Amino acid sequence: MKRAPLKRSTKPIRRRSVKMQNLYRKERVPLVKKMLAEDETGAPALCVRCGGVATEVDEIVGRGRGGSFVDEANCQRFCNGCHRWKTDHPAQATEEGWLKSNKQQFSTGPVSLEA
Numbered sequence: 001m002k003r004a005p006l007k008r009s010t011k012p013i014r015r016r017s018v019k020m021q022n023l024y025r026k027e028r029v030p031l032v033k034k035m036l037a038e039d040e041t042g043a044p045a046l047c048v049r050c051g052g053v054a055t056e057v058d059e060i061v062g063r064g065r066g067g068s069f070v071d072e073a074n075c076q077r078f079c080n081g082c083h084r085w086k087t088d089h090p091a092q093a094t095e096e097g098w099l100k101s102n103k104q105q106f107s108t109g110p111v112s113l114e115a
């Protein structure tokens with residue numbers, strides 16, 4: 001039987017809910033801006049792994065594992081290369097402490113969407 005080729009939609013699979021949009025706008029975006037901002041001396045924020053200029057904020061305990069993406073204590077600055085490395089090498093990243101499972105997590109609780 002011949003099948004029509006699968007069509008790939010360019011739309012996101014699922015839109016962010018209004019609550020999630022608000023959380024992004026009110027908390028995540030300002031946090032990322034703050035974390036990647038230059039300091040008082042004009043020096044750029046640095047990647048925690050290689051010391052290069054940080055361009056991205058990554059969660060130590062991933063969101064899929066229950067980590068908060070609006071809690072600065074769960075966020076770390078990365079350059080693009082280190083962020084990609086972490087994504088590609090989760091076992092090694094866990095060993096080096098860049099990635100943690102929820103069990104190893106410190107005090108942060110689940111994200112409240114009501115804030």
Ligand SMILES: [Zn+2]
Pocket residue numbers: 047048049050051052078079080081082083
């Ligand atoms: Zn780096």
